[in-house]
Amino acid sequence: MNDARSTSGDRLPPAFAELQGFVDHWARATTNKRVAARSVLSQSDIRTFYDAMVPRLNEAIDYIDSVGLHSLTPEAETLTRLVLGLGQASIAIEIHGAPIKPGTVFPHGIHVDRGPVPFG
């Protein structure tokens, strides 16, 4: 999971390089894909990502805002998608205590036709 290589080629800003191993799975471009990313992992894999991201969250948000959410560099864009992935991870950790709501199945049929901008 926390392998430093990335098959997508998406790079994080150097200051966040230690999070590179999470990019392929979590830095997705849409809400539907981030929901899926969380829903198919084990709780311990989600926890690993969550624990690595939380201490850097405020810093990451500040970095993205220093670049500008609507004028992102490629590296800041990757970081933005990764931070949004943490939003989904937090649902497993902070709400359900499980990757998906106990007693439900995934895929669940709820589709986001249009999400917030950007990367909705």
Added chain:
Amino acid sequence: MNEIPAAFTGKRGDLTERAGLDQGPVPLYPYRSQAFFELERERVFRRAWLMVGRVEELADAGSFVVRQIDPCAVSALITRDKEGRVQAFHNSCSHRGSKIVDVAQGRQNRFVCPYHGWTYANDGRLANVPDERNFFDIDKANCGLKKIATEVWDGWIFVNLSRTPEVTLAEFLGPLRDHLAEYVWLGADSPVVFTTTLNANWKVVSDAFIETYHIPFIHPKTIGPTFASDDNPFGRFLTAKTLGPHGYASMYGNGGYATHADHHVERIAYQSAASVIAAAGTSETEQFLSHPAINPTGSANWSMDDHLLFPHVQIGNGPGGFWTHHFWPLTVNTCRYEGRFYMTKAANMRERFQQELYVGRVIEVILEDLKNVSSTQAGIDSGGQDFMQLQDSEICIRHNVNQIIRWVESETVKEALS
């Protein structure tokens, strides 16, 4: 104000009584009868004004959207022409009836039927017929797209499938117009849209969104802690009123809710906002919140209001903005849900991250309801019960079913509205 119940745990509230509604059991046949469903399609969905979207979706001349009016199997092509007029048409060619537009939205001034190339202007006029000389003097002026009655109120687009609607939109909306007059439609140009198909009668789903009695049971972790508290453990309403066939309810919120210390992400995301059901705040939020229809009792323990737009739409609002729920009947025991959560475009990552958590939580809440409504429908379909026992804070369910039955039984819309 005198509408706040003295306590939320003591004697029964009086919302139902004040609204002049009866208090007996409510029949379940409207939720499972095929015969009732057919009447509902004809007498409710073909006669009522149906809200299908907002004008911001048709921002420029040439913009169009296509909306499926499922219960009547109508595809509505809604356009804005160069004069700025918003008009809905049947998405069906005058040549041999074929569907013309096959995308959900876009921008174009002309629509070409893919079957034989008949071409229409976006004001509905028939502009071109290939090999017209081989036809028998067709009356092109009468072969435009067939209009669907369309009216706009405060940015909301309504259609009516009656050839000649019996009442105007203003008459249909009645007191709801005054209730929502001058409402600030915050973020109206940028909705987040969710859709899903559910194994339940559309009213089972609609009912799940107009009572908070279920929240501690169905949503204990997602929103339970924000809607109920020791003072109001079963989420009784702050107030509710009927407005003609429409109505509203104002819902309790746990003013003492605090984010759990271990919920690091929620704490960071919402450090500048008051509620987990709010999207990002803006300078317009204060103006939005000052409207008398929002938190109408002025309660410190308020979460949201739900405005019932008969027959199948709810317009909700919380501290950070508004949303709509559409419950479109498909069959007697299936429906299509469409949620539109309007939020101002995020100016920065802090706002965007908060929106991500908000949207993520909304999906989980819908998922919890989705699971529950199919088992509710299965129980209703079993025939084991013929009636529902509704409590005072389920007034909106009672009112909505009463009104649906009334429309089904009324020969005319005027009679249904009288």
